[in-house]
Amino acid sequence: MQAQAEDGPVDWEGALVQRAAAGDTRAFERLYREHSGRVYGLCLRLTRDAHLAEDCTQDTFINAWKALPNFQTRSSLSTWLHRIAVNVSLGKRRKASPVLEAPAEDGVELRGGWALETPVEVEELEGAIGALPDGARDALVLHALYGYSHGEAAQMLGIAEGTCKAQLHRARKLLRERLNMEVN
């Protein structure tokens, strides 16, 4: 499965990357505007904390700015940013309070993440994803929401592909159980 970000070439992006790599912050801001939603969404789903997700999003773009000259323009900027976001989020999650590290199967909700106008079904689903244990949620988010293959997701998470598949299976099972519980 291809990452969603790789759907369709974005001609202007390469030029913006080159300008940003040369030190043009305005070009980098345009890249931020284009990608911040998906990066923040990823950080929020991995950390389950809106404030931490904001920090992770900022760090992702700061790290990207520093590493931009090493970025190969043939690859997807979106995928590259997501790799950085995953690294930053997992690192911050490990350093964060033990409350966040604990398995969240029994109803730990996302803190401050969703707007009131979010459709109930989406909110329910996001809540169920947020309640998954870290490892299962990581695999599910990268594979099912962001469209990365098992191999890509495993590489981003620094785990074996088999482990990633197992985590995904576990995530789907837990998700069904939780949604079934809510339906009933």
Next chain:
Amino acid sequence: MSGPEERKVRSLSELSAAIEPPRDLWPEIEARLKSAAGAAAPPAARARVAQLRWLAAAAMVASVAVGVWIGRDLGPLGARVTAPPAATSLTGMSEGAAVDAAYVSDPRYRHERAQLLKSLQAQLDAMPEPARAKVTASLASIETAKKDLESALGKDPSNALLQELLINTYQDEMRVLTDVHEASDPGRGI
């Protein structure tokens, strides 16, 4: 299992991957980039400035070296070995390459440099081959540094470091020209 919960699980891919941050994070990102100033500049830009700094330093070293060389190598001009006809071309010296830095556009500087350049070829012709080679290499090194710095300033005109390096390089060039001129003056030999 094929109930509504299964349908929801299957609809995971329909969830939007993007969630807009609750506030604009760019101002803080930009402030962090600026607060780190040079340190936060992309390595390519930092490497370019570092490269130019080395180039300017090399030009300065070359100018100092040529002064020492001339002092060591040249006696009074009259006693010098007759040099072969000029093989050195000074067409590489870019008279019109000066940027609008105050130092460079100063009429006294421009006049003095023009005078030194005018007599340079004759002075080089009168030099022993090793000294001429040394001076020519030094001036070529300075010329390269000037062109690269001017080119970099064209892209980043407000860069104070580049401006300073360029002025230093012009000063190095004047030092070499002056050294050559004084070494060629029988009354003033170094």
